[in-house]
Amino acid sequence: MVFDRQQLETFAVVVELGHFGRAASALNITRGAVSQRINALEASLGTPLLVREGAVPTPPGEALLRHIQVLRTLEAETFKQIKPEASERTRVAIAVNADSLATWFESVACDIAKDEFVLELIVDDQDHTLPILARGEAMGGVSTENTAPIGFVAEHIGAMEYECVASPSFAQAHFAHGLTLHSILAVPAVLFNRKDGLHGHFLERLLGFPVSGYSTHYFPSPGALLAAIQAGVGYGLVPCLQARPLTDSGALVALAPNHKVSVALYWHHWTTAPANARTVSEKVMYHARRCLVQTTSALPSE
The missing domain is CATH 3.40.190.10 (Periplasmic binding protein-like II)
Known part of the structure; x- marks a missing residue:
């Protein structure tokens, strides 16, 4: 099937803002129009995508949100190839634990932010970043888990x-x-x-x-x-x-x-990623291997 891009964007904004009314304001449409687009998208897929209270995605909704994030990143990369002089930056979200951000990941974040990206860092405990990826809220994340969510691959980056x-x-x-x-x-x-x-x-x-x-x-x-x-x-x-x-x-x-x-750390990133997302992964891996302990004897995740 061919997705309706307007419906996809509406769905993504509702999830990102966690509220139908706020999504309507952001999209400059009525709340009723937001509901109609979400209902039409769910009808076309034959499955609920949102828990209405809290605008939380269902498992199928999480899979769709990951697709939208990849699509946005790929479109930004394609646009840059067509118009390299354009000043528009690619938006990326990364889940990272607070200890990493306070130490080695700070230089990673600055490196990414300087390289034509608009960066959002989602901070959580290092054992709890994977749900953020599973929900489609981030394109990559640092975690102690070596088993990646669906659509992601986990690479050991050090300890x-x-x-x-x-x-x-x-x-x-x-x-x-x-x-x-x-x-x-x-x-x-x-x-x-x-x-x-x-x-x-x-x-x-x-x-x-x-x-x-x-x-x-x-x-x-x-x-x-x-x-x-x-x-x-x-x-x-x-x-x-x-x-x-x-x-x-x-x-x-x-x-x-x-x-x-x-504590062993892993970088989780999209299995299939456009060039700009691969650039982000390369920056993470480069800084991690310079700053983290490269050992196999670290504490594994439970």
């Missing part, structure tokens, strides 16, 4: 190393005899958010058994988490790319220098 650190005064006051079970249960850890399972993995590997019952602070940004540890409110895991200058200077103390945690 992010984490160091367990504390301020010198906090370490002296609470960990003078090391990270023992008693000391771990007595003081708070600083985690990114409730989805952050890395600290639990670290303690289990350190002690040889799962640990629960320890108190936690949540600071949901890498900068705030690091600042909290430096301020002495707790201890926690920090990317080595952030921690190394501070441990070298004595501003932080490595609590378990022989027990760094390496």
Whole structure:
């Protein structure tokens, strides 16, 4: 079948804005016209594409949204080939975890944004970026998962190393005899958010058994988490790319220098991609292989 492009764009805008009324305003049409286009598209495909409350795509809707994203990117590439002097930029969305963005991915993002792209970064925990890709919201993403969603391929790009650190005064006051079970249960850890399972993995590997019952602070940004540890409110895991200058200077103390945690990262991208999308992937791979640890012994995803 041949898709109606007007219906496709209407569907995409509804999903992107999460609301029929806002989509109508963005498209400069009535809300009724938006509903008519969505209904006609669903009728032509013979399946629901949207959960009306929240404008959330169904699984068939997710597949269609991925098609629309590829189509938009391919059209931008074709237009650039026809009119290379045109100033219009290609819009790309990438899902990335906050720790990567605060360290190695920042240079990737700047490199992409300087190269005739309009970039949107969708930030989530590194274990939870794949649903963003599956819903068709991004053309690529960084994840700990090595199994790619339908329509994507996963390439190993290296590992992010984490160091367990504390301020010198906090370490002296609470960990003078090391990270023992008693000391771990007595003081708070600083985690990114409730989805952050890395600290639990670290303690289990350190002690040889799962640990629960320890108190936690949540600071949901890498900068705030690091600042909290430096301020002495707790201890926690920090990317080595952030921690190394501070441990070298004595501003932080490595609590378990022989027990760094390496987390394998994968770049998920479209299986079949136009040239401009391949350029984005090449930039990601280039920076990752310069900054991340290239090892096969990293912590795998569960």
